[in-house]
Amino acid sequence: MNSTTRILLAALMCTAAVACSKQVKEEAPPPAQPTPTPTTPAPTTGVYGPEDLDTDACLRQRVVYFDFDQDSLRPEFQSIVACHAKYLRDRPSARMTLEGHADERGSREYNLGLGERRGNSVSAAIQANGGSGSQQTVVSYGEERPTCTASGDDCWAQNRRVEIIYNAR
């Protein structure tokens, strides 16, 4: 087989491997300190296109997790912030909602505030990486949209999160 085909095949297998490992990550609940899978760096020579939202390993990561009572970004999520910031720069028509969430402990209204703080924290980090604030909206759901309902550290860790939602590509 010629080298072009070999490269394409390798790229396809890499993509499939990353896609499958991402699938595994989504099915198993993350541990108490969830970390993203190793990412393929963003393409340095090109710009993102809308299809990269479905295929790029970094862009496909849309959830940032937080420690209890914290809204500061953990270092392991910086790479996610960087690629989404680049996407916004490359795609001026893109619009993003950052949904902030909190675990169930404490009052619902106060948790709306905590969810918003976390959404703002991710938004600030994206802006620090060059993504425009005018393309981002922060919405807080507080504890109202949990992904799991057990009471305990594992579930609480999964609910302390910001989700990156693209309303326009």
Added chain:
Amino acid sequence: MKASVRWLAALLAFLLPLTAAAQQALELDIVGGHAAALPIAVVPMPYQGSGTAPDTDVAAVVAADLNRSGQFRALPQRDLVERPTRGSEVNYPTWRALNQDYLVVGRVLDGGSGSYRVEYELFDVATQNRLIGLAMTARAGAMRDVAHQIADAIYEEILGVPGAFFTRIAYVTATGVGRDAQYALVVADSDGHNPQTVVRSPEPLLSPSWSPDGNHLAYVSFEGGNSEIWIQDISTGSREVVSRFRGINGAPEFSPDGNRLALTLSRSGNPEVYVMDLGSRALTQLTNHFGIDTEPTWSADGGTIYFTSDRGGQPQIYQVPASGGSASRVTFQGTYNASASVSRYGNKLATAQGGGNVFRIAMMDSSLGSPRWSTLSPGSLDESPSFAPNGAMIIYAAREGTRGVLYAVSADGRVRQRLVLADGDVREPAWGPFRTQR
């Protein structure tokens, strides 16, 4: 009528009350004793009319109300050795022998035009004085309301404090998860009976707040893709959005005069407490701090707003003049205090108080000057306390397993009672105002 149809009608007449009972949203569970409660005998009130008897057992509703307050201990019906229906039939030595302090007797008569007339009397057993002798008329569907009003009259006559049995509660229910989630805002009698759905949504609803006349509810809805504050007329269902700013629109609370709404907005960059004039919709900002300031609630005279703030690190309760000014901290016990509810009577403030992972309802009583704290619930995820309008009971939300349930606890902590929905998760209770004009 043919015999078979008559038989079928009789069967239906027998079964319908049973199905109605099965559909009740209420499961009462009295937790905790009431050893110092006042013994009172509430004798069943027989129907003495010529039509159909009401299907409400007025005496049973009155006794349940008085028991639920924690201040009374009603004699079980099985221990009633005599069943007088009026003063002339009362044999006082019987009731002294049963150690009863008070006696309630009555009867239900026809009131004309298909309504009923309930005549009842309250007696002091020791002095043999009649304390109340009144009659109330109501149509068939309102007999529980009559019973609650009778319980209120008895409560106030003996204790000197208004009863809060003839009141309603609002709460939010959530069923399903994810895309199948359904939320509803429900209004029911304060004992959980007669639930009526006010609004349904596939998106979260929270923070219901009663207008002081009991006709409107303000609440937070995510139906528009972000938190928004709506006000709805309970009887007509008509509703309008009053706050739809960028960021959080949360924690609405009607002022005691009903003309203003306290709320939380983060349009300025972080959650702050505002007051909105409901006539003009003009906003006054009351807090200005980079912390989260939320959950405003009004003092009884409408001059002060208490709110939750984490400006000091963890959430605590602060106060600020409703007309503006500087905020000062109010709660100094517990590492976390939020969701303040203020009593209209007495000088009491209830909070969801946390330490570590355990959240309980706590109450700060300042009526003797320096604040005294008491813990009213066992935890571990208790939240959303709401005082009854007489300040004598608190309703709150608790978790049992994966289910949210409501509890009512007396302010002295004597009696705690669980209200459970047939399915789903119940949260965010708000106790409505007195329904009797005061």
